[in-house]
Structure formats: C-alpha cells, structure tokens
Amino acid sequence: MSMTFSQWLSHSADAEFESFVRTRRDLLQPESPTIPALAAAASSRIGVSRGIEALDAETLEVFIALAKAARTAPEIPVADNPHFDPVRTEAALPRLRDLGLAWPTTEAGASAGDASLLERHPVWKIQSEAITLLPTSAAESARAHPWQIDPATIDASTAAIGQPLIHNSEQAAVAEVISSLRGLVDELAAAPISRLTSGGISKRDVSRLARTLDLGLEQTITLLLAAKSLHLIGVLDDALDPQWTAADDADSVLAGDRAELWAGLVSAWLRESLDVTQLAAGASENERLTVLATPKKALFKGYAQSVPAMPLLRVTVLSVLHDIGLGMTRSAQWIHAEVLRRRPLLQAHGSAMTEAVLHTCVNLGLATTPLQQPDHFGPSRFGLRLAAGLERAMVEHAKQDPSIAPLGVAVEALEVPGDVIAAVTEGLGREVDTVLIQSDLTAVATGPIEPRVHHILRRYAVVEARGQGTVYRIDAETIEDTMQAGLTPEEALSELAEISAEELPSTLDFLVKNTASKLRRVRVAGARAVLVVDDPVDLDVIVSDQTMLPAGLERLAPTVAISQLGPERTMHLLEAGGHHALLHSAAGPVRKRRVITQSEPEVSVRRRPRVTDGHLGEYMRILRSAPAGLPESVSTDEPLGHMDLLREAAEAKKRVLIRIADSQGHERSIEMLPATLNAGRVRGTVTSTGAEASLSIARIVSVTPATTP
Numbered sequence: 001m002s003m004t005f006s007q008w009l010s011h012s013a014d015a016e017f018e019s020f021v022r023t024r025r026d027l028l029q030p031e032s033p034t035i036p037a038l039a040a041a042a043s044s045r046i047g048v049s050r051g052i053e054a055l056d057a058e059t060l061e062v063f064i065a066l067a068k069a070a071r072t073a074p075e076i077p078v079a080d081n082p083h084f085d086p087v088r089t090e091a092a093l094p095r096l097r098d099l100g101l102a103w104p105t106t107e108a109g110a111s112a113g114d115a116s117l118l119e120r121h122p123v124w125k126i127q128s129e130a131i132t133l134l135p136t137s138a139a140e141s142a143r144a145h146p147w148q149i150d151p152a153t154i155d156a157s158t159a160a161i162g163q164p165l166i167h168n169s170e171q172a173a174v175a176e177v178i179s180s181l182r183g184l185v186d187e188l189a190a191a192p193i194s195r196l197t198s199g200g201i202s203k204r205d206v207s208r209l210a211r212t213l214d215l216g217l218e219q220t221i222t223l224l225l226a227a228k229s230l231h232l233i234g235v236l237d238d239a240l241d242p243q244w245t246a247a248d249d250a251d252s253v254l255a256g257d258r259a260e261l262w263a264g265l266v267s268a269w270l271r272e273s274l275d276v277t278q279l280a281a282g283a284s285e286n287e288r289l290t291v292l293a294t295p296k297k298a299l300f301k302g303y304a305q306s307v308p309a310m311p312l313l314r315v316t317v318l319s320v321l322h323d324i325g326l327g328m329t330r331s332a333q334w335i336h337a338e339v340l341r342r343r344p345l346l347q348a349h350g351s352a353m354t355e356a357v358l359h360t361c362v363n364l365g366l367a368t369t370p371l372q373q374p375d376h377f378g379p380s381r382f383g384l385r386l387a388a389g390l391e392r393a394m395v396e397h398a399k400q401d402p403s404i405a406p407l408g409v410a411v412e413a414l415e416v417p418g419d420v421i422a423a424v425t426e427g428l429g430r431e432v433d434t435v436l437i438q439s440d441l442t443a444v445a446t447g448p449i450e451p452r453v454h455h456i457l458r459r460y461a462v463v464e465a466r467g468q469g470t471v472y473r474i475d476a477e478t479i480e481d482t483m484q485a486g487l488t489p490e491e492a493l494s495e496l497a498e499i500s501a502e503e504l505p506s507t508l509d510f511l512v513k514n515t516a517s518k519l520r521r522v523r524v525a526g527a528r529a530v531l532v533v534d535d536p537v538d539l540d541v542i543v544s545d546q547t548m549l550p551a552g553l554e555r556l557a558p559t560v561a562i563s564q565l566g567p568e569r570t571m572h573l574l575e576a577g578g579h580h581a582l583l584h585s586a587a588g589p590v591r592k593r594r595v596i597t598q599s600e601p602e603v604s605v606r607r608r609p610r611v612t613d614g615h616l617g618e619y620m621r622i623l624r625s626a627p628a629g630l631p632e633s634v635s636t637d638e639p640l641g642h643m644d645l646l647r648e649a650a651e652a653k654k655r656v657l658i659r660i661a662d663s664q665g666h667e668r669s670i671e672m673l674p675a676t677l678n679a680g681r682v683r684g685t686v687t688s689t690g691a692e693a694s695l696s697i698a699r700i701v702s703v704t705p706a707t708t709p
Contacts, residue, residue: 004648005127006039008103014624016097021620023098025402026050028611033622042100043643045680048129050306051099054406057147057344062092066102066126067136074651075105079122086118093117093124099406102126128647132678147344155331159376163327166368170380171427173365174262175448177223179470181265182254182451183213183463184223185232189246190458195235200293201244203280213463218276221291222269222360225276228292229268234597244292247597255451259425263416266364266386270315270414273308275299275348277356300347307409309348315390315409316343317357321367321379322387329370329378332358365424382420382427389417402610434501435472441507443472443500453499460496474508479515489516529563529570531581547577645703646682650674655687655706660699670695671706 009017021028027041041047055063065084069076078084078093094117096102104121135145193205201224210220227233232250236243247253254261278299282288289295300309320338324330330338336354340346358377361367366383370376379387397404397413404410431450435443435457443457446469454470459482461472483492489512497504529551533539536558543553543561551573552564563570567583574581611619649656658670672693674684683694687706 003103003105003107003125004039004651005043005100005103005125006036006648008105009035009039011107012103017624018620019098020100021616021623023406024051024100025398025405025611027100028402028619030609030611030615030619033619035623038623040643043127043129043647045129045133045678048101048127049133049304051101051406052130052133053305053307053343053345054099054408055095055344057341058088059092059095060147060344062089063096063101063126063130064134064136066096066124067130067134068141070126070128070131071136074125074128076124076126077122078124079118090117093121096126100127101130125651128650128676129678145344146349147340149337149340151337154333154337156334157331159329159370159373159378161327161329161368161370161378165371166326166378166380167427169362169368170365170382171429173363174258174382174424174428177265177363177365178258178262179448180213180215180219181223181227181232181261182454184209184220185227185246185250185254186454186458187212188233188244189250192236192243192245195242195244196290196293198290198293200290202290203288206291217280218356219360219363221276221279222363224291225272225274226265226268228597229272230264231597234595237596245595247595251451257425258428258431258448259421262364262424263421266366267415269360269364270390271311271411273310275310275353275356276360277350277352302345302347305345305347306404306407307411309346310353311411311414312343312407312409313339313346313348313353314357315414316346317354317361318366318383318387318390321361321377321383324378326379326381326384329368329373329376331376335377382424385420385423386416389420390414393417399613402612434499436502437474437496437500437504437508439505439507441474441505441511443474445470445472456495456499460492474511476511476515479512480518483512483516489513492516529565529567531561531563531570533559535559542574542577542579545577545579548573642700642703643677643697646674646697647677649703649705650677650682650684657704657706658682658695659701659703660695661701662699667701 003011009020012020024042024047027038027047029037029041042051052060052063062084066076066078069081069083078089079086093102097104102124105123105125106121135141187209193201193209196202206220206224207217209224210217213220215223224233230253232247232253233244234247236245274295279289279291305312316339317335320335320342324335332355333351335358336351339354340349358367361383362369362377366380366386367377368380369378393413393415394404394408394410397410398408401410429447432445432447433450433453435445435449435453437443442464443461445453449457449470457472460479461474462478464471464473479492483489492512493504493509496508531539531542531553533542539555539559539561542548543555550565551570553561554564555561565573571581571583646656653673655671655673658672659667660670661667670693671687672682672684672695673687674682676683677697680697681694682697682700683692685691686693
C-alpha cells in the first residue's frame with residue numbers, strides 16, 4: 001500500500017524517525033505534538049523550501065530528477081528508472097529522507113537483511129511543493145544551473161604561502177583597515193555629505209571620498225556600511241539640509257581598543273545584507289542604488305530564504321578558506337565552485353560577488369594571497385580562528401534556538417569570538433606617538449598612529465598615503481586655516497615639535513612664520529557692543545550708573561551708546577546693575593544640531609516556543625505513542641492541516657468537502673476532487689459542475705472527506 005508522508009512518519013523505524021526529528025528541529029511545535037501537525041509543517045511551502053536550502057549540489061541534482069519524475073506520477077520507481085544514477089541516488093536518499101523531502105511508499109520487508117536502500121525501497125514519493133520551487137520545467141532543464149560548472153574550466157592548482165608572509169599581511173591588513181575606518185569618519189566629520197531623498201549618498205560623493213582616502217570604491221562602500229552599523233556616522237538633525245557626518249561619540253569609540261574596533265567592524269560586515277558589487281554597479285541598467293540607503297526592491301531573485309544571501313555567502317567563504325588550511329591557497333574560481341557545491345541555491349551565486357568577498361577578507365586580515373599569484377586566496381590565522389569560532393557559535397546558538405535548523409546559520413549569532421580578538425590584540429603593533437617630519441614637508445608615521453597625534457597632524461597636514469604606516473603632507477593652506485583661528489607661530493611650532501621624533505626642519509619653520517607674517521597684515525578683533533534703547537531716560541540711568549564705568553560708555557545719540565567691551569561682558573555689567581536687557585542676534589538663536597545614528601525603527605520579532613534539547617526525548621515519545629493512523633473523519637482548522645489533507649486526497653484521488661470563506665466572511669461548501677496543491681492554492685474539479693476551480697488555502701475553513709457516493 002502506498003503511504004502518505006504522515007503515514008510514513010507513523011510507521012517508520014525508530015532510528016529513521018529520530019533522525020528526521022533531530023534534522024528538522026524547525027518544524028517541531030510544542031503546542032501540537034502530533035504526527036499530522038508535524039507532517040503538515042514539513043509539507044508546507046516554507047517547510048519544503050528550508051529543507052531544499054540545506055542540500056548540497058549532488059543531493060540537489062538527485063532531488064531535481066525526482067521532482068521531474070513526480071510531474072507525471074506521484075510514485076517514483078527509482079530503482080527501475082534509467083535516468084537515476086544508482087550510486088548517487090543511494091547516497092542522496094538518506095539525506096532527503098532526514099529532511100522530510102522524500103520518503104519510501106512501502107515498508108521494508110522483514111527479510112531485508114543487508115540489502116541496499118533502493119532494494120528495500122524501490123518506489124519513493126516527494127513533497128509536491130518541491131515541484132514548483134525547483135527548476136523542473138523543460139525550459140529550465142535546457143539551461144545549465146549556476147552550480148553546474150565544468151571542472152575543466154576551473155584552475156584547481158594550489159600554491160603555498162610562507163608563515164612569515166601570512167603574519168605580516170594579516171597584521172598589516174588589520175592596522176590598515178582600522179586606520180582607513182578612522183580616516184573615513186574623520187573625513188565625514190570635516191566635510192559632511194548631503195543626504196539624498198532616498199536616504200543615502202551619491203556614487204560621486206563616494207568616489208570622491210575613495211580618492212581622498214586612497215581606497216577602492218568597493219572597499220569604501222564596505223567601510224561606509226560598517227560605520228553606519230556601528231553608529232559611527234549618522235544624519236545631522238537639520239530639516240533643511242540633512243547631512244551624513246560623524247556621530248557625536250565617534251572620536252571616543254575610534255580612540256578605544258583597536259582589536260575591539262576591528263571585531264565590531266568584522267561583525268558588522270558579516271551581518272550586512274547588502275552586496276557592494278551591486279551598490280557599486282547598480283542593481284540593473286535602469287536602477288541605480290545609493291549607498292547607505294535601504295533598497296526598495298529585493299536585490300536577489302527567487303523564493304525567500306531563511307538566512308539572507310550575503311551573510312550566508314560570507315560565512316560559506318570563510319568555511320571554505322578554513323578547509324583549505326593554513327599555508328595553502330586556491331584560485332578564486334575553485335573557491336567559487338566550492339561555495340556553490342555546498343550552497344547550490346544561494347542567491348548570491350555570481351563569481352564577482354564571491355571575489356569581492358575574498359578581497360574584503362584580505363582587507364580585513366582574514367585571508368592572504370601569494371606574492372606571485374594574486375588570484376589565489378588562503379586563510380590567515382585570524383580567518384582560521386574566526387571560521388572555527390563561528391561554527392562553534394552556531395552550535396551553541398542552535399541549543400537556544402533550534403529553529404535555525406536545518407541550515408544551522410543565524411545572522412544574530414555572527415560575531416567575532418573572544419579568542420580571535422585576543423589573537424588580534426597580540427598581533428597588533430604598538431601605536432606610535434611621534435612622527436618623522438622631513439625637510440620636504442612630509443610627516444611619516446612608521447606604524448599605526450595614535451588618534452591624538454593624528455588629529456594634531458590633521459590640523460596642519462593632509463593624508464597622502466595610508467597603510468600600516470601613514471604619510472602626511474604639510475600644506476600651506478591647512479596651516480593658514482589653522483592659524484586664522486588665532487594661533488601664534490610659536491604655539492603652532494611648539495605643538496608640532498611635541499609630536500616630532502627629531503628637531504623640526506628649517507623649511508617648516510620658514511613656512512609657518514611666513515604664513516603668520518602674511519596673516520598679520522590684516523587683523524580682525526572682536527567688535528564693541530552697541531546699546532540701543534527706546535527711551536532716552538533709560539540710557540541716562542545706565543550711563544550714570546557706577547557699575548557701568550568699566551564699559552566706558554560713549555553716547556552717540558539720545559538713544560544710542562557704544563561700549564568699549566564686547567557684547568557678553570557688557571551684558572554681565574547690565575545684569576549686575578539690575579538693568580534688564582536683551583542680547584541682539586541678527587541670525588536669531590543658534591540651535592544646537594545633533595547627529596541621529598539610529599535611522600531605522602526597531603522591530604520587535606516574536607518567536608515561537610521551541611522544543612529544547614532537554615524535552616526532545618519526551619516530545620518524540622509523545623509523537624510515537626499517538627495512534628498510528630489518522631481517522632479519515634478527523635479534520636483540522638489549521639491551514640497546514642488543510643494542506644496535508646488536500647495533498648493526501650489528491651494522491652488518493654478522493655473527493656473532499658471544503659468549507660471556504662469569501663472576502664466578506666460568508667462561508668459556503670464546495671465538494672472537489674483535488675488535483676494539484678502548490679503556491680498556496682488548491683486546484684481541482686468541482687463535483688457538482690465539473691468545472692476546474694482554484695481555491696486559496698488561506699480562505700479554507702475546514703476540509704473533510706466527502707461521504708456522498
């Protein structure tokens with residue numbers, strides 16, 4: 001007798017049932033520990049799609065072949081079908097069975113012995129929702145799938161890389177990326193960028209920022225997205241001209257522990273859902289994306305996945321690098337093919353995206369490249385520890401939230417573990433607090449520079465080159481802008497001498513003093529205060545007041561007098577003498593502007609209760625102790641139960657009585673012979689009229705087997 005999925009769950013062996021339950025922890029519902037509810041959840045569209053996500057390329061190929069065969073008949077004679085490779089199918093069927101995607105239609109005989117799986121179960125069935133989720137049509141079958149890459153076109157060679165080079169490159173990368181992040185925030189603080197109506201900034205502004213920082217466009221976008229996630233930059237609270245600029249507390253955060261700052265940067269990159277290659281090039285020819293704005297449309301096509309595409313791609317790339325091993329490298333083509341072998345349905349399957357992730361790994365110190373082969377990539381020590389730490393974190397997170405099964409990846413758990421932070425702290429060199437100021441007016445920092453020294457140099461110089469060290473170019477315009485605030489040549493030279501490792505060169509002394517001599521030709525002092533009154537008698541009282549003698553008031557008109565002091569000091573004297581006065585400002589009161597870093601509203605996510613590890617054994621015992629068969633007269637009011645009953649009726653060619661509600665809430669009954677069930681709708685033949693009908697599952701109130709002959 002052919003078994004439905006719920007019947008197979010009831011009659012399956014204990015080992016097979018336990019393997020399925022432990023694999024599909026996301027389907028377990030504590031409030032409904034019954035076989036029909038479990039079968040309905042596994043048969044739903046979201047249940048099937050999450051199971052498909054967990055397949056590797058070889059298992060997926062077998063499952064697509066099963067789905068193609070199921071288009072003509074629900075029962076698939078796998079053992080007798082020449083289109084199935086027996087070896088690949090034999091290896092794939094246990095995984096498909098554990099995920100609840102396929103099951104045998106008959107029980108194994110008592111004398112099965114050591115027979116193979118196909119010999120014991122020659123006929124199989126699959127979940128019908130898989131047919132619409134997978135490429136099973138003739139047109140889709142004629143095209144090569146993204147994960148089907150010809151091995152002959154892939155450079156499978158390996159290249160060794162020395163340990164000293166790995167150590168130097170990872171330490172230099174960490175120091176450089178921290179310096180670049182500090183420089184990015186510093187530039188936005190000095191020159192805020194106007195916010196577009198979409199909420200982001202234009203590619204032109206990003207390109208200008210990249211040239212200033214001497215970075216690539218994609219690397220600049222990566223740092224901008226991370227700085228936004230870390231709340232280092234935000235939008236200025238100004239309704240007339242909102243601008244992207246540095247946050248109020250950005251300086252204190254950037255001056256903190258560098259390893260912690262790097263860990264926050266890497267964690268933000270791992271969780272970021274946007275792809276820099278699309279942000280740099282645009283989603284399509286007619287749609288240009290702006291940086292720091294949330295796209296209105298989904299960047300990746302296909303059905304919704306349980307984990308966003310880009311975090312899943314980054315985690316998979318780190319896992320592939322980890323398996324390559326320290327001291328060895330592989331080509332970017334090979335790594336991309338391996339990513340698709342492990343995650344064939346990953347929506348971010350473009351080779352350019354994988355290469356961009358690899359280059360970002362190099363920039364963050366997580367990967368290295370040989371000197372003679374820049375297209376080969378291997379893990380660094382930091383990358384190895386991060387990949388292993390993320391794998392441990394997912395295992396621990398699965399104990400708290402089993403719903404991340406069967407993929408086993410959760411975005412909220414993606415963060416740099418403590419052992420990686422400790423390794424980075426140990427590997428980073430000491431920050432230098434002095435620079436070498438040369439006669440050609442360049443200041444060279446031979447290592448990572450302290451933020452205090454950097455901010456002093458930024459007052460007199462511009463950044464010319466960044467890296468593990470930093471080169472500054474002392475500029476006459478910058479010195480002039482700084483000294484215009486009232487700084488004397490002696491004060492400027494003293495401040496520069498404080499951070500200089502050697503005596504200041506004579507060329508710098510001449511430049512500062514020459515700039516000061518030009519500025520002395522025209523000097524601007526604070527203006528005197530002017531008193532204006534409505535009644536001359538009021539001015540008579542103020543002039544005759546002994547308290548106002550320090551102001552040296554000079555009467556120019558019956559209602560106008562000039563004070564020898566500034567406006568603020570004059571106001572203090574008026575208040576001391578008990579005279580009421582108003583400080584006049586042509587521009588009105590100055591409103592203090594603040595930077596808003598939290599632009600998106602917080603979303604509260606409600607999570608269903610899950611079956612924990614401690615209650616899993618009892619949960620399985622309750623499921624197995626339930627009656628083996630579900631009586632046909634029993635119905636359910638849950639949509640998943642409706643789908644299970646409709647699917648079983650379609651396979652058994654039995655009619656059902658469906659009670660459905662219209663848009664106004666009025667209910668009516670329809671007797672139907674279901675034919676197909678997919679995409680949230682049931683299609684079949686109405687018994688009374690013989691017409692074809694398509695009903696929405698969401699509007700169905702109840703489903704019961706038809707009793708009329």
